[in-house]
Amino acid sequence: MNYLSVENISKSFGERTLFENLSFGINKDQKIAFIAKNGSGKTSIMRIINGEDEPDTGQVVIRKDIKMAFLSQDHNLQEELTIEESIFASDNEILKVIEQYEKALENPEEEEAYQKAFDDMDRHNAWDFETQYKQILFKLKLEDLKLKVKNLSGGQKKRLSLAIILINRPDLLILDEPTNHLDLEMIEWLESYFAKENITLFMVTHDRFFLERVCNEILELDNGKLYQYKGNYSYYLEKKEERIASENASIDKAQNLFVKELAWMRRQPKARTTKSKSRQEDFYIIKQKAESRRKENVVELEINMERMGSKIIELHKISKKFNDKIILNDFSFDFQRGARIGIIGKNGTGKSTFLNLLTQTIPADSGKVIVGDTIKIGYYTQSGINPKPGQRVIDIIKEYGEYIPLAKGRIISASQLLERFLFDSKKQYDYVEKLSGGELKRLYLCTVLIQNPNFLILDEPTNDLDIVTLNVLESFLLDYPGCLLVVSHDRYFMDKIVDNLLVFRGQGEIENFPGNYSDFRAYEDSIEPVKEESKEKVNWKQNNPKTNGLNFNEQKEFQKIEREIKDLENKKIEIENLFSEGKVADNEIEGKANELQKIIQTIEEKEERWFELSAKMEE
Numbered sequence: 001m002n003y004l005s006v007e008n009i010s011k012s013f014g015e016r017t018l019f020e021n022l023s024f025g026i027n028k029d030q031k032i033a034f035i036a037k038n039g040s041g042k043t044s045i046m047r048i049i050n051g052e053d054e055p056d057t058g059q060v061v062i063r064k065d066i067k068m069a070f071l072s073q074d075h076n077l078q079e080e081l082t083i084e085e086s087i088f089a090s091d092n093e094i095l096k097v098i099e100q101y102e103k104a105l106e107n108p109e110e111e112e113a114y115q116k117a118f119d120d121m122d123r124h125n126a127w128d129f130e131t132q133y134k135q136i137l138f139k140l141k142l143e144d145l146k147l148k149v150k151n152l153s154g155g156q157k158k159r160l161s162l163a164i165i166l167i168n169r170p171d172l173l174i175l176d177e178p179t180n181h182l183d184l185e186m187i188e189w190l191e192s193y194f195a196k197e198n199i200t201l202f203m204v205t206h207d208r209f210f211l212e213r214v215c216n217e218i219l220e221l222d223n224g225k226l227y228q229y230k231g232n233y234s235y236y237l238e239k240k241e242e243r244i245a246s247e248n249a250s251i252d253k254a255q256n257l258f259v260k261e262l263a264w265m266r267r268q269p270k271a272r273t274t275k276s277k278s279r280q281e282d283f284y285i286i287k288q289k290a291e292s293r294r295k296e297n298v299v300e301l302e303i304n305m306e307r308m309g310s311k312i313i314e315l316h317k318i319s320k321k322f323n324d325k326i327i328l329n330d331f332s333f334d335f336q337r338g339a340r341i342g343i344i345g346k347n348g349t350g351k352s353t354f355l356n357l358l359t360q361t362i363p364a365d366s367g368k369v370i371v372g373d374t375i376k377i378g379y380y381t382q383s384g385i386n387p388k389p390g391q392r393v394i395d396i397i398k399e400y401g402e403y404i405p406l407a408k409g410r411i412i413s414a415s416q417l418l419e420r421f422l423f424d425s426k427k428q429y430d431y432v433e434k435l436s437g438g439e440l441k442r443l444y445l446c447t448v449l450i451q452n453p454n455f456l457i458l459d460e461p462t463n464d465l466d467i468v469t470l471n472v473l474e475s476f477l478l479d480y481p482g483c484l485l486v487v488s489h490d491r492y493f494m495d496k497i498v499d500n501l502l503v504f505r506g507q508g509e510i511e512n513f514p515g516n517y518s519d520f521r522a523y524e525d526s527i528e529p530v531k532e533e534s535k536e537k538v539n540w541k542q543n544n545p546k547t548n549g550l551n552f553n554e555q556k557e558f559q560k561i562e563r564e565i566k567d568l569e570n571k572k573i574e575i576e577n578l579f580s581e582g583k584v585a586d587n588e589i590e591g592k593a594n595e596l597q598k599i600i601q602t603i604e605e606k607e608e609r610w611f612e613l614s615a616k617m618e619e
Contacts, residue, residue, distance in 0.1 A: 001028040003066050003172045003200055004049065009058035011044050018044055021058070022226055024219060026172065031194065031201040033211045033233070036221035038438030038466040042204045046070070046176055049202070069170035071178060073437070075157040077149045083160060084145035087133070092168050097124045098133075133167040139189045140182075141347070155181035155347065166193070175203035179210055180463055183347040184489055206467055208233050208492035308454045311372035312337060312483060313358065318367035320350075320357055321508075327353050329508030330367070335455075335483055342494045343487045344517065345504025351487045352382065354504070355457055358485070378453025382460050385444045387432035393443060394418060394428040397450070404450050421446045437464040445473070454482035462490040491517045499560075514557055558613045561606050568603045572596065 003026050010020035018041035026032060036042050047053040049060055050070040062068065077086055088099040097120045104110070104117035121127055137143060140159040149157065158181040165173060179187045187210065194201065194214045205211060211218070211233040218229040218236040227243065229236040312335040320327040327350035335341075343351050356362045359379050360369055371377075387396065397404075397414040404412050412420075418428050421442050435443065441464045448456075456477075462470055470493065477484060477497045488494055494501075494517040501513040501520055513520050575596045578584050584592050 005061045009055035033215040066171040068172040069165045070174040079150040179207045309374035314370040316368045326508035342498035349504035349506040
């Protein structure tokens, strides 16, 4: 059953065309993710679908009998209402019945009103609905129903908007970045909720784990064209790669044919036969195809990292609390060279406070933070850029100098640097306040990296970045030689770039977990679930005493080293085969040889540690 049809819509702002002649449909039970680069018009398309904006051409046709809801980045709540009043403000008949019942409970002496409310609950089968909506509020941490909207944080308002939509059970749900402002526990609950509920979804999200587990179709807007993939995110990646390879092969073929046809065109006399005119028309079609090579505008990240000494950052018995809320309690940690650490935990457990203590933005109640003399911290905060009124994009970068140093003694102008971050010459003179959320994040990332830090701290870096930019950022961070500390709810991102976690449990409890997010989830899931009524979290440190001479961290390290050695051996064999088969180009020989030597050296180092742990196992 078709719920909604988008027919040949176009949208422009001045001379800038966002998209034109786009058509697609949304059918019952589809869970569609819409993927496009920032600035391609994703939000405009969602606003057009929801009737908040009009297309320049085309139309959106919505089936008359369906209920549709839109979760945008901006909440649409009444500031003076409480959480409870906001929920009951909808025209949902069952909610009205529950509202009357809740009021009757407050006045049990009015027996007639109470009996009527009780009977209405029975007649509308509202008991299960009440249980479910309260569970939604509980999962989204909105349990104080008397709180007024005006006193809620931005994240709480977003969660309340989401709760209201879920409670009202629309047939079609349009979501713009639904996982923003949710902690990992909430995100995983929302994933399972969408998996079991019969809701048709159309969403924009950068959360690739969410895409993988929730969506059954991907709709991609790429270079002005729409492509549909009937599968999840992994399927999309595979098929997109095949599509691009096929397109490029087709273009290469057209270019070869174009050269031949161009020579023929130049030989022809002015007076042409009908046959030659037909061939001439074909020539222009071939020419268009041959010149259609994809224009990949990709962010180019580069850094001239400051030299790093032996001492990095040491935390000695740090304590911090706000009133009765303990953030850290005698916490000690020594960052090692090349550390790649992720921080996870529920909202409110002190993750951002920890970063501010580390950077000495706020003081600790007790203890010491010792920063090595050679350490230069780059701190990407959630607050982002605070531009001066009337400041343009290029002015932000020129505050760091007209020319920026790069690696190996090279320099680059402020304008050239901005071009690498996808700000063309025209965009560089836009006012900063006119930039989109994604563009602001990209500009802010640029200002952090041009300071050439060797200790990079990223607090929720993936919010508002499109998937294309995320992939580039991940590639950069994988090669980043300094220390990396990341707070993120993006599980895909964390899996890719960190190999150790600090798990914030709340009330000063912080666990050092060796592994990435998937390792952590697998471990958590392997523990026998704790009974709900106990509300006590199993501590893996307490439940894993030393066995076979190794403690839990060492067991994890031992397993990890075995996997790493196997992967390195495979890479080593792959490069050796290239050399033995003569498949290494002359200009690549030195680079491949150095890569091989580095792999061999790494294998030797890891094998040495493997033997150390093996010996300890036998003690």
